[in-house]
Every structure is written in C-alpha cells, then in structure tokens.
Amino acid sequence: MKPQSDHSRLTTLPEAIAELVTDGSHLSIGGFTINRNPMAAVYEIIRQQKRELHLYAHSNGQGIDELVGAGCVRRLEIAYAGTGRFAPTCVRFRQAVESGELQVEDYSNYQMTLRFLAGAMGVPFLPTRSGLGTDILTKWGFSRKERQQDDRLPEHKLATIDNPFGDWGGAGKLILVPAINPDVTIIHVQEADRFGNARIAGLTFADIEQAKAARNLIITCERLVDDDFLRREPERNQISFLHTDAVVVLPWGAYPTACYGVYDYDPDYLHRYRETARNEKAYQSYLQEKIITPEDHFAFLARQDKARLQRLVADPETGYARGLDRKTQEMTP
C-alpha cells in the first residue's frame, strides 16, 4: 500500500486507531512536553480503551501522562516525564511509577532520539558518548530475563564498546543504544496531503525519526492541502508518503498542547489537568466526562470554551498567542 504516489490514505481518527493500534501495541507519539502532542489521537486511544501499550517517548509530556493516567500503558521507555513549568514531573506518571503499576525504562533524550534514528536508518544500534558511568547504563527497568523472553525487546538495555578505531574521534569508549521500530507512530503536523506527505512548522523534535522508524505511521494534521501544494516547495517537507499509512484531518488536533503557527498551548487546561491529576476521584471524573463521554474529537472540542480557544489562536508573525495570560495561582512552585 505504501509506495503509491496517487493513493489516498485519508481516513477518520476512530478508524485509524481501531485499525492500527491494538492492545499490546508498541507505540510512539510525536511532540515534546506541551507542543504538538497528537492529543486528539491520545484521547481516541483512551476512548477506545486500548490496554497494555508499550510506549516509547523522549519528552512527549502531556500525551504520555494522559495515556498512563487512563490505564492504557503497561510499559514505558522514556527520557523525561514532565511538562516544563506546568508539571516538572507528570503527576499520573509519578503516581503510576511509585505505586508499581507502570514499568519504566529510563534513557536520556539523546539516547531515545538516536534509538528512533537507528530504527529509521535500519541499523540495530547507534553510538553516543552520553550515559557512560551512569545508572542509566547499569540499572535496568526491564530485567534481563524479561528481555530474553520477549522478542520485541532487545536483550540489553544498552551496551558499551571500546572504539575499534583506537582513539579516533577522541573517544575510547562508547555507549550503543538499540534501535526502536514501533508498531505505530502517531504524529500531529500543521500540513499534510491525502497521500501522506507532511510538513511541520517550527521545531521537528524527533517526529521525523519516530515516523520513519515505525512499521505503521498515522499522521494527524491541522490542514489538508491540495495534491500539488507540498510539491511546490519540497524542501520544506519532512515526511514523504513512502512512510505513511493513514492521514486524518483534525483541526486543534494537538490541543491542549501547542501547534506552532496555529495555536498556543492552553495554560488553564494544563494547570487544571495537573491539579485534577493529583486527586483520584477528580481525575476519574475528568477522564469519564471530558474525554470518554464525548464521542469523538469534534464533540470534545465542542465542549471547550470558545472564547478561550480564540485567545489561543497564534499571532501570524510569532507563531504563538502574544501576551496570552499564562500565569495562574498554581504557577508558584
């Protein structure tokens, strides 16, 4: 199906998630902390009550915490579970780890990036100097035995190697990080066409590597563009249809995280989320009423305050909502 340049991959979010994400899937999502997380897809995964997901993340922040909080995730390989100033440590993540419900394997941001890059490049590992001497190298979240028994996990968390080229490059020793090839990657972008070509504005984070490493790729986008639009400036495209399995048009698809040039993150939502997440009862009712009850993304959106959404619309020059009130009482810590 993939390499057919005039084959439309347009579908709906419920269909794409139902078809490509199954219980136990190895999943990665794009974005970083409070930006360009594929939140509409995250909420649909929650709605469809996917379970036992194995999640790969660098610092994907909000999306990860909501998937963890909704009980979709069994194992998580991650570098950073926080949303910057909104939650220096994601609340539901913290709770799930401290209670032993969630198994975590820790890496660094660069290690996770290289692991996706290795998957995209088709090599089993890539080298880095990051992590030598640390517990990231020596303490394993998934045991050796567990790794041996699961052929979807590499047998080592990390490996070290003496530089076979002597001291070439000034490094006598390196860490090798194992490739990740998720079953599914979901990213949210500003523009895509129906074939699955995509263009990201602002920073790309590790979305491109995550997309190319995956067996299946779902792209959600703010705007569907005409067939020849992206081909007029192909230097600006980052992902070609060769990698894409599904394209879903979802305005506000990253909300409440930001989508550069389109809308800002919603500080009120994120602050309220953190406070809600701290209270089990409040959190369950948030999940049920705000996420699961609305039948889809559009119903979820319809329940948001229109005036607040309007305030988030990006200024065309800077790409964010200039002068947005981002201070709340909860901001102090």
Added chain:
Amino acid sequence: MKPQSDHSRLTTLPEAIAELVTDGSHLSIGGFTINRNPMAAVYEIIRQQKRELHLYAHSNGQGIDELVGAGCVRRLEIAYAGTGRFAPTCVRFRQAVESGELQVEDYSNYQMTLRFLAGAMGVPFLPTRSGLGTDILTKWGFSRKERQQDDRLPEHKLATIDNPFGDWGGAGKLILVPAINPDVTIIHVQEADRFGNARIAGLTFADIEQAKAARNLIITCERLVDDDFLRREPERNQISFLHTDAVVVLPWGAYPTACYGVYDYDPDYLHRYRETARNEKAYQSYLQEKIITPEDHFAFLARQDKARLQRLVADPETGYARGLDRKTQEMTP
C-alpha cells in the same frame, strides 16, 4: 569567534582560501556531480596553487576532477568519480589513478555520508550494513603502516562488528565507518547572511553533514540576504552561524555546475572539459588560460560567453533552464 550571533563573517574568496586552506589541508567540498559544487572556490584553490591536499568526497564530481587535474591533491577518499552522462568516469581522476600519481581510498556514497555524519555528530564511527563481503572492506588504498604513521588517518579503513544486541534489527553483523572531521569544508548555497546562516534550495546532498563535521567552514553563496531574512522562516535554514567561519558572496559560484533555482549546469562547458581533459596539452592550456590567468572569479566569469550564461538562467517554476539544448556531438557514449 564562532558563536557570536551579531559577528559578521563576510570576507573575500582569495582571503578565505588563503587563510583557511593550506598545503596539506584535509578538505571536503559540497555538491554532487554536476550540481552545487563550490567551483569558484575550487578555481581559487587552483589559482593559489595549493598542494598535497587530502580530499574527502562522496560523488562531488566536477570539483574533484578539476582539483585533481590541477595537481592540488595528494590523497583522495571517494565513493564515485564521475559526472553522470558528461563523464561516467572523471578523466583527470582516471589518469591520475592509472598513472599512480593519486592515492585513492574507495568507499560507497552512503559510507562517505555516514563518515561526515559521524564527524558532525561527534562520534568516532557509525554503523551500516553496506559493504559486507566486498573489496571496499578488504582492499585498502592507504596501507596499514601509512595509517599507523599518520594521526590524521584512522588506523583502519573500516571495521566490522558483531551486533552486541544479538539479532536485534535483523542484522547479525555490521560495518563501522570512521568519522571524518575535515580541516575545511567548502559549500556553495543559494542564500546566506553575513553571520553565516545558510539556506539551500533543492537537494542538500551531504552538504549539511560535511559542513558540521569540519573544523572550519567556508560558505559561498549566490545571494547575501538581510540580517533578519533567514530568521523569518528558520525551518528552511540548514546551517547556523555556529558552524561558519567565512561567508563569501559569489554569484555563479557553482558554475559550470548547476545551482538549483538560480542556473543550470553548462552542458557545453562540461562536454568541452571532458574532451580537453583527455589531451594533456590542451588541458594545461585550459588550466593556465581559463582558470589561473583570470585574477579571480569575477574575471573568470567575465570571460564566459554572456549569451550562454543567459541561457542557463533557471526557470522560476522548475528551478532549471527548461528546454536547454543539452545534446552535443560528444554525447553519444
């Protein structure tokens, strides 16, 4: 000097070459076969009679052959010495290898790309599955002894490694390619600002990796843009001032190779070059009269036929000279 965002790096070509390229320098140039070779810089290196250069190339084509032909190069690490249909094997390169004047170390295009990428990433090597079982792995152009005695060469041409993660990624064995960190990289781009930020239109080849791997980077550009121009769409920039040492404004700086969106390659020049290169006497007079005698790039340009240059100007939609007569009598082979 590098990380000063308001420090101008503008200079002239003779100064940049005189200061940054010395006899024996390890040099790499950007571009690919007949496109975006930094030809004005190549000709200036020839004019300044640099000698004993150690050149790193993937398929840089025309620029490499002219440097070799002018006697500037002692050693060459390369993947492909040709210019497509114009010279399936570069003529002066072939002559220099067959006569034993030029020492060559052969790699593949991806291996060379990964070697630059490793240098840019700050790791001593990167892995690939390309080259297993071939003479590229086993036959070394530079001997083991020579490599041991020269600390600017890695002690092995390539190395192999058993996958420390078992059969993770489906590869039991890999080739490791050693990083390249040239003393100088020279690339030619469409747009740059005086600080050294740069934007390439069309394909980037391995220019970005070559630029970031180098100790010193010279950027030659078609157009110098205003200080804030590139910052208005920073997604479209590929190289930041952090890496740049010199910026030189050189319209037609890739001529006779192409510069996408600005001008096409010159088929007449390239055909005549191939024929001239086959005749020692004709070649020496080409070198002297066409390249060395003109005091600089602008004098070289002034000697080119204006009407011919005009025919090469790119069509704004396609980026090349539509309908250009590219057939000559020499085309038959």
Added chain:
Amino acid sequence: MNSDRKTPEAPAGYTLKEMMAIAAAREIRDGEIVFCGTGISMLAAMAAKNISAPHSTIFFETGAIDSLLEEVPLAVADPRVMYGTALNGGLAEAFATMQNQFTGKKVIGILGAAQIDPYGNLNSTAIGDYHRPQTRFSGSGGACDVASFVNRTIIFMQHEKRKFVEQLDYFTSPGWIDGPGGRERLGLPPGGPEAVITNLGIMRFDEQSKKMYLAACYPGISPEEIQEQTGFKLDPTRAIVCPPPTATELEILRRRCDPQRLILG
C-alpha cells in the same frame, strides 16, 4: 553504457537501447520504489511509470523522492530530479530509506557495472590491480549500498566476454555472493539481483544455485551468440525469445521519456 557498439544490428523499428530500456521497465512492479542511476536506468524507470507501473515511485540516492521528471536528467544530481518532488532531502535520508526495514523491502534498484560474475556480484571500480589499475572506473557511488540493502536489483550490462567473468577484479557490490545463503553468512539482508539486462538478452538467477542463466534472447539473437560474449557458462535451456517492444511501449519511451534522445542517442 556503450550498448550500441560492437553489437549485432537491431531489427528494424527499434534500437537495442530501446529494447534494453523496455526490457528493464517490464521488470518493475506496480507499487515499487525504483532506485535510479544515470542514463538508461532512468529511462527504464520513467517508461515503467508511464506504462505498466503507474504507482511506482522514482527515487534518487541524492534525496529526491517521486520526481516529476518533465525532462530527462543527465545525472542523479541534475536539477531536473528536484522539481515537483514529494520531498527534497539528501543522501543520508535516501540511503536510510533503502536500509530501513519497512521501506527498503519495497525498493527495486537498477545498477550498472564494468564486470559481473556468475552470482551477479559487480565491479564498478577497477580492472587490473587495485593499487595500480589498468582501467579505473568511477567506483561504487551508491551501487554497493543499494546492492547491500534493497529487496531486488536489476543490472544493466554491455554484453562482452571481458565483462562477464568468473572472477571479478574488484568486488564493489554484492549480488548472491557465492550462492544460496551467501548473503546471510556475511550478515547482508536477503534479496539480491533478479535480472541482468544486456544489449543481447536477459539473464536471471537460478532459484536453487543462484547462478546466472540465460532467460531470454532478443529477437534475432541466438543463445550461441550470447554464450560467445560471456566469460562463463550460461545455461541456455530456459531461454525464450524476448517479445520485442510493442508500439505503445516504443511510443511512450520515445515521446514521453526521452523526446530529445539524450539517452537513447
């Protein structure tokens, strides 16, 4: 590729270069990603896209994906490959697409060489001693990478005895190595050469032995003539006569792919 030199006359109505381009185009399956080199392999890919494989994607090692190719490029870095693509990247992305375990499986590579051995291993580097070659060629370029990574390759050769050899002077790009399991023993991905298309006919590789055999002769060319130009024994028992180019194939090749006859000559 000097395919029109020292070869028998082509039957009236088409040239041997046209036959070669069309024979290769017929190998390309719909939906495949076609890795193209310079010259006749580009024409083959363009012809396939316009005839039998409309959903194939033309793709260059320089980083261009799904080029429009309104004019025939004269090199893989020709600005003509950059216009109207789905994406303009660079070498790193292009080769990663071929090494990638999902996209790489969909790629068909078209390669050329100076020498080929019975297992489809290729030399595009040097004839004679590597350190002081009698003839030096361009070198691997992306050929070794493509031959290492992708699922299947097609090889263009000029059919001469000195080019079809038992033993390569330099081993640039892997084919089937030394027979069944050869690639796997070295650590290479499976897949390998599927057809060798020359100015005389089409060779394929035996499923059991992975050795080259004669699969088809062009109209008017006999198996004996082909054996004479081959430096090792070719099993001729499965050879058929290759169907000549159809009027449609010729029309498309000539009008849409290379109207200026820059490659076709």
Added chain:
Amino acid sequence: MNSDRKTPEAPAGYTLKEMMAIAAAREIRDGEIVFCGTGISMLAAMAAKNISAPHSTIFFETGAIDSLLEEVPLAVADPRVMYGTALNGGLAEAFATMQNQFTGKKVIGILGAAQIDPYGNLNSTAIGDYHRPQTRFSGSGGACDVASFVNRTIIFMQHEKRKFVEQLDYFTSPGWIDGPGGRERLGLPPGGPEAVITNLGIMRFDEQSKKMYLAACYPGISPEEIQEQTGFKLDPTRAIVCPPPTATELEILRRRCDPQRLILG
C-alpha cells in the same frame, strides 16, 4: 524549583530567585553557546545575554538555535523558543551540536537536579529504590547528554541537606565522577560542572580534588547556615560574600526577561 520555600528571608530589594538568576548569569561568558532548561536557567541565560554576554547564543535541546525570546518560555518546547531563531531543527541536531567536538567546546549547560553529590554528579530520576521509588522525578531529559558532552555546566539546586548527599540514590548525569581523571577513565569528554548555584550561595569544585567547596554566600547568609543544609562537608575557607544584584542587573532581569514574573513569581 521551590527555591523560595524554607529558606531565610532575602534582604530587602530583591528576592532569592532573582539573586540566583543573576548569580548564574554572571557565570556565562561572552561568546558562549548557552544550553537552557526550563525555568530559572532560561532567565539566567536571558539576563546574561542582556547584560554581560551579548554575543552568547541561547540554544535549546529541542532544536532552536539563537531564539529571540520576546516572551519567557514555560518549557523548552514552548512555541516562544521557535520564533525568530537562526534555525529550527530537532533533537538530533541539537544534541549533535553539543557532542560535536568543535561546537560542543563552546557550550555551557545549565542543569537542575533532585540530588547532587560532592563531585557534582546529579540525580534527577528517583529517590529510594529505583524499581519502587519513594519519589519519582521526571528523569534525565537532556541532562545526562549535556553533562556528558559539553565543556562546562552550571547547576541550580535548592539547598537542602537531603539534596546535597554523599551518595546519590540514582546517578543520572555525570559531574566529576569520583575526582581527577574520573571522566577520562569512563571515556567521557573532559569538562564538567563549574558552579552550583543555590538559594543560599555558590559552590565550586576544587581544581585538585574536584570536590565541591563553598565559594560564596549570599548577603546575610553565613557559611554555617549553608553547611547545616549540606549533607557533606563543604570547605568554607575560600567563601566570599556574593555581591548582591546591581540595580542594572535587577532592572534588566525584571523588565526585559520576565516582566510578567512567570518564573520569578
């Protein structure tokens, strides 16, 4: 960073958070590339750029190079870091810039952590047993990478006994490891932590032993108070009183860097 909790009152005229931001800003040298995290480290970088290091470059692991920062970002992926940059890339490029042997030497990293040991090694992952932690934190993020790669780092900490410990519960990011030569023995590039800036004062590392010592107390805070909040012995003999923020420093920090007091509180 809860730097205003459980700490002595700041002298009139400025807050301890302001003192911390300015103390860190003073460490940044003109011409350096400043790696910024979220919060007070961003303010320090912005203040330095506006006061003493106008040619420094603010740079984020998310891939933004030389951000304009017209408004203070609340995360390193805040869209405010993407506006008017020299280049918008991604994580792969950002970390490569730090690991790169030419650009990496110019980078100063500003980090925070939950625990620090006498050699400036950091824990930002977990307190208690790793597999069933008493308190789980965010994890490394880019901290381990930055601490591994770059030439020098500055560390922000809240000064509490349980955070300044002999032995980390989890070793997330390398400092001077176990003293001189420690990094080299592990294969890490040279360079390492240079200053620890807390809500009480400034610690540095002895050139010989690479052990943390007390370098400066903020006005009104005694070496004894600092020792009391530190879980290991700090040599106080070199401690000076840290010059308070100047009027210019305060003015710039308040007006240009965080007029909404989103970080300063």
